[in-house]
Amino acid sequence: MTTLAGLLCDAADGRFPPSDGGWVRVPPWRAGVGAVLAFTGFAVLAVDGPLPRQVDGFGGAHDPRLITALAGPDGWIDSLDALLVARGTGGPPALRARNDLADHPRAAFARAVRDDVRVLGRADGDDVAVLGRGIAGLAELSMEVPAGRRGGAGRALVRDALTCVPDGEVVVAAVAPGNAASLRALLAAGFVPIGSSQLFRRAPAP
Structure with missing residues (x-):
């Protein structure tokens, strides 16, 4: 059975699905959150229920009409994102828990679409x-530094965050x-692009 986590871990090792326009369907990894993902010439739909349109792996999976139909007229649709991977480096964690930043917009968004969320930072x-x-139940990283500190701080933060993930474990962003x-920060810290992703949620039934 094809699993999305397996496909992503294979891609992290440079093994990609065939670029023949094909696609597969997998169960959503989190209740209430669906997704459309694409590799080169191949797509993955993590969705429940019937598909409202034809799908193909040559760009058709990211047809805006498909995601709009999947989410429904009152659903939520996230941005179409580049999907990148790296691996945890383990060792002594370079970041600490920052519960005082628990209400940061990045943390609030993560709690809406991820599980086991940890908010990390430096001592101050x-x-x-x-x-x-x-995504796919794998470790997922997001981050933010104030605009005035950009120019290397983001790259350092990403590298420090990877010390908080066991050595060799795949991390997606x-x-x-x-x-x-x-x-730029993710690429400079060693993440590599493998595809694209777009999350959505249907509106609750009345």
């Missing part, structure tokens, strides 16, 4: 790294392509 300052069980600051 406003740099925040958020780790949780996200989803970032909007327009968020160039975060994208």
Whole structure:
């Protein structure tokens, strides 16, 4: 049985699904959250229920009409993100729990779509790294540094966050392509792009 976690871990090792326009369907990894993911020429739909449109792995999976139909007229649709992977480095954690940053927007968003969320940072300052069980149940990282500290601080924060994940464990990060600051920081810290992802939630039934 194909699993999304397996596909992502394979991609982290450079083994990608065939780029033949195919696609597979897998169960959602979190109740209430669906997703459409794409690799080169291949797509994965983590959805429940019937599919409202034709799907293909040559870009059709990210047709805006598909995600709109899946989410429904009152559903929530996240941005279409670049999907990147790295591996935890383990060792003594370079960051500590920062419960005082628990209400940070990054943390609030993570709790809505991930499980086992941890809010991390240094002993002081406003740099925040958020780790949780996200896409496919894998460790997922998001982070933010104040605008005035950009220019290397983001890269250092990402590298420090990876020390909080066991050595060798796959870590994913989803970032909007327009968020160039975060994208540059992730790439500089060793993350590599493997595809794209878009989350959605249907509105609760009345």
